[in-house]
Amino acid sequence: MIGPRSVLRRAFDAVDRGLDRTLGPSLNPMDRLGALGFFFYWIVAVSGIYLFIPFDTGVHGAYASVERITHAQWYAGGVMRSLHRYASDAMVAAMLLHMAREWAHDRYRGVRWFSWLTGVPVLWLLYVSGITGYWLVWDKLAQYVAIASSELLDWLGVFGEPVARNFLAPDALSDRFFTLLVFMHIAVPLFLLFAMWIHLQRISRPKVNPPRALAAATLAAMLAVSLWRPALSQGPADLTTVPSEVGLDWFYLLLYPLIDLWSHGWIWGLLAAFTVMLLAMPWLPPFRRARAAEVTLAQCNGCGRCVDDCPYNAVTLVPRRDGRPFSHEAQVDPGLCAACGICMGACPTSTPFRRSSALATGIDLPERSLTWLRERVLAVTGGTKSGSGVLAFACSHAADTGALVSAGAGVVQLPCVAMMPPSLIDFVLSRELAAGVLVVGCAESGCHHRLGVAWMRERIAGARDPYLRARVPRERLATVWAGPSDAGRVIAAHDELKARLAGLAVAAPARRAVS
Amino acid sequence: MSPALRYALTFAVMLAATAGIAALSDWPLYRHHPADMAQVKLSFSHGSDRKAGCRPATAEELAKLPPNMRRPVVCPRDRPSVRIEADLDGRPLLRAEIRAGGIAGDGPARLYRKFSVPAGPHVLDLRLSDTGRAEGFDYTGRMEVALAPAQNFVVDFRPAEGGFVAR
Numbered sequence: 001m002i003g004p005r006s007v008l009r010r011a012f013d014a015v016d017r018g019l020d021r022t023l024g025p026s027l028n029p030m031d032r033l034g035a036l037g038f039f040f041y042w043i044v045a046v047s048g049i050y051l052f053i054p055f056d057t058g059v060h061g062a063y064a065s066v067e068r069i070t071h072a073q074w075y076a077g078g079v080m081r082s083l084h085r086y087a088s089d090a091m092v093a094a095m096l097l098h099m100a101r102e103w104a105h106d107r108y109r110g111v112r113w114f115s116w117l118t119g120v121p122v123l124w125l126l127y128v129s130g131i132t133g134y135w136l137v138w139d140k141l142a143q144y145v146a147i148a149s150s151e152l153l154d155w156l157g158v159f160g161e162p163v164a165r166n167f168l169a170p171d172a173l174s175d176r177f178f179t180l181l182v183f184m185h186i187a188v189p190l191f192l193l194f195a196m197w198i199h200l201q202r203i204s205r206p207k208v209n210p211p212r213a214l215a216a217a218t219l220a221a222m223l224a225v226s227l228w229r230p231a232l233s234q235g236p237a238d239l240t241t242v243p244s245e246v247g248l249d250w251f252y253l254l255l256y257p258l259i260d261l262w263s264h265g266w267i268w269g270l271l272a273a274f275t276v277m278l279l280a281m282p283w284l285p286p287f288r289r290a291r292a293a294e295v296t297l298a299q300c301n302g303c304g305r306c307v308d309d310c311p312y313n314a315v316t317l318v319p320r321r322d323g324r325p326f327s328h329e330a331q332v333d334p335g336l337c338a339a340c341g342i343c344m345g346a347c348p349t350s351t352p353f354r355r356s357s358a359l360a361t362g363i364d365l366p367e368r369s370l371t372w373l374r375e376r377v378l379a380v381t382g383g384t385k386s387g388s389g390v391l392a393f394a395c396s397h398a399a400d401t402g403a404l405v406s407a408g409a410g411v412v413q414l415p416c417v418a419m420m421p422p423s424l425i426d427f428v429l430s431r432e433l434a435a436g437v438l439v440v441g442c443a444e445s446g447c448h449h450r451l452g453v454a455w456m457r458e459r460i461a462g463a464r465d466p467y468l469r470a471r472v473p474r475e476r477l478a479t480v481w482a483g484p485s486d487a488g489r490v491i492a493a494h495d496e497l498k499a500r501l502a503g504l505a506v507a508a509p510a511r512r513a514v515s
Numbered sequence: 516m517s518p519a520l521r522y523a524l525t526f527a528v529m530l531a532a533t534a535g536i537a538a539l540s541d542w543p544l545y546r547h548h549p550a551d552m553a554q555v556k557l558s559f560s561h562g563s564d565r566k567a568g569c570r571p572a573t574a575e576e577l578a579k580l581p582p583n584m585r586r587p588v589v590c591p592r593d594r595p596s597v598r599i600e601a602d603l604d605g606r607p608l609l610r611a612e613i614r615a616g617g618i619a620g621d622g623p624a625r626l627y628r629k630f631s632v633p634a635g636p637h638v639l640d641l642r643l644s645d646t647g648r649a650e651g652f653d654y655t656g657r658m659e660v661a662l663a664p665a666q667n668f669v670v671d672f673r674p675a676e677g678g679f680v681a682r
């Protein structure tokens with residue numbers, strides 16, 4: 001089905017692949033939107049503290065003090081002010097893209113409901129933080145924003161005296177009220193930080209810092225823009241006039257023009273409906289929830305590899321309860337488990353080489369067990385030393401593998417490539433079930449299960465337990481990391497592997513004759 | 516691609532993104548109010564006369580109360596509505612009956628209304644009744660003003676200053 005989500009997913013994927021190719025996956029900003037959000041927050045915090053020191057919190061001195069900061073000290077205060085504004089705007093941009101991206105990649109429901117739900121207050125708090133910031137400059141824009149916002153708030157009728165009456169005339173606005181606004185602009189961002197911290201509580205190894213080079217490039221770019229196009233005020237506020245034309249910050253104030261078009265009730269209705277829809281999204285159909293991973297204590301020795309590798313903090317080590325001589329055992333919280341199978345691929349007891357038809361392993365997916373996986377491999381390859389074909393292990397979130405099937409390759413689909421224990425590759429090649437193995441995972445900057453691609457690469461490279469044994473002939477193995485818009489690269493990788501295997505086939509008999 | 520080139524490209528991408536962001540931070544301009552229009556804002560927060568609802572107590576009512584609490588009049592807790600009318604250049608601008616605020620209807624009646632009017636000379640006639648009477652008004656006012664474009668002309672109601680005041 002081609003719905004809006006798959007269109008958006010393809011669009012994100014196309015941009016990602018372009019950036020991966022030019023900048024490399026580790027510098028791709030689209031893969032680090034959450035981390036960039038945090039980075040922008042810190043820029044805003046530091047520049048905000050700098051600006052607050054010379055800022056005059058009285059309504060009569062505020063404008064002049066901001067002007068002094070901007071012009072008398074253009075190289076320091078002026079730059080700080082620009083950083084403060086542009087990083088705040090960048091935070092909105094990063095947040096909206098991040099939200100759209102998580103949605104497009106279907107990473108917002110099931111066990112991810114917590115991250116999604118806690119993102120919603122983050123969104124609100126960010127907007128309130130930014131909007132209150134614009135009041136403080138007390139220029140024409142501040143006047144427009146303050147009056148429009150308080151008229152909107154007054155519709156709710158929760159404040160006895162209309163807030164907008166504070167802005168009726170110059171003598172109506174007191175220093176005390178203005179100081180209250182300054183206080184809001186400090187308190188709300190602190191709540192925002194707290195909400196951002198809660199937002200990460202269920203994610204293991206969240207990426208909260210962009211890689212250094214990306215951070216440096218971002219900061220340098222912001223400094224350059226701040227010098228080239230400093231943030232300026234729009235003339236002092238004057239309550240005896242209407243600020244007829246204002247330069248809006250479209251990141252924070254996008255909806256303000258609606259206030260002039262719609263009644264306040266409709267605006268609140270729109271905001272409420274949007275918020276309720278966001279909050280409800282993780283629980284809207286279609287529901288598909290695979291069963292959580294299960295631990296088989298008889299196999300588990302409490303090594304903790306599954307705990308290290310689980311992207312969702314769903315496995316923990318708890319004290320041993322069955323009397324066997326290990327200190328710990330693994331325990332799965334089914335409420336957190338996304339059934340990605342990464343733990344199964346990580347467990348040292350997951351090996352397809354056993355003789356028994358039911359393979360026992362320390363941790364397994366009931367619906368996609370190790371036994372199921374071996375049976376799939378045997379079914380797809382025919383289970384004999386057929387030798388000449390290519391067997392692909394493909395993540396079901398990666399590029400479409402239809403073309404591989406047409407090209408004659410066998411394809412085994414997995415919820416995540418890292419569900420595959422590396423010994424499975426050894427199994428396929430040493431039993432000559434296929435001549436070559438192609439591993440098809442998500443694009444490096446778009447791994448559906450966040451850490452699957454990274455773990456699989458490290459296992460193949462021998463840098464992470466359980467690693468792919470040295471005896472596995474690397475020339476018969478190829479990997480390709482490809483998102484939905486990258487089906488072409490998958491087939492190219494397949495053809496390349498095929499060609500390499502053809503070369504080996506000529507040499508192989510000689511080797512066999514020797515051994 | 517060499518790492519130096521990658522870093523340079525990353526900087527270029529972030530520079531383009533930040534420049535776009537900076538541009539949208541105060542542009543394009545938004546016209547919130549037509550250039551040749553002025554604005555008249557009528558706003559007040561006024562507790563109407565509670566005594567207007569008072570009446571003499573009946574003998575029965577007085578008999579029920581302890582002697583030290585017997586007062587010759589009884590007054591309702593809630594305040595009457597405030598009725599306001601405004602005419603601009605002889606044409607009706609506003610006709611409203613505003614109920615007293617507060618849960619028990621014992622708080623001030625509140626008004627906050629904005630009107631866009633062409634710049635130039637205007638006559639504003641204002642009438643207000645705060646005693647709950649059905650006919651006539653307790654306060655009236657007339658203001659003759661020459662409004663400049665984008666001027667914000669605010670009229671408040673302050674009985675202590677004699678009624679309608681321009682602010």
Ligand code: HEM
Nearest residue numbers: 034035037038095099102107108115116119120123206207
């Ligand atoms: C400026 C605001 C925000 C910041 C700084 C932020 C930051 C982050 C970070 C650092 C992660 C972890 C990413 C990773 O390590 O892979 C994350 C994950 C996530 N965020 Fe946000 N976020 C923000 C707003 C939002 C909003 C508004 C939503 C949606 C309503 C949202 C939804 C999610 C979801 C669903 C995940 C989980 C992704 C996964 O499990 O793969 N975030 N966020």
Ligand code: SF4
Nearest residue numbers: 310337338340341343
């Ligand atoms: S399948 Fe395993 S690795 Fe994946 S979420 Fe569940 S417990 Fe964690």
Ligand code: SF4
Nearest residue numbers: 300303304306347362
């Ligand atoms: S990886 Fe396997 S053996 Fe190790 S703790 Fe997890 S389930 Fe137990």
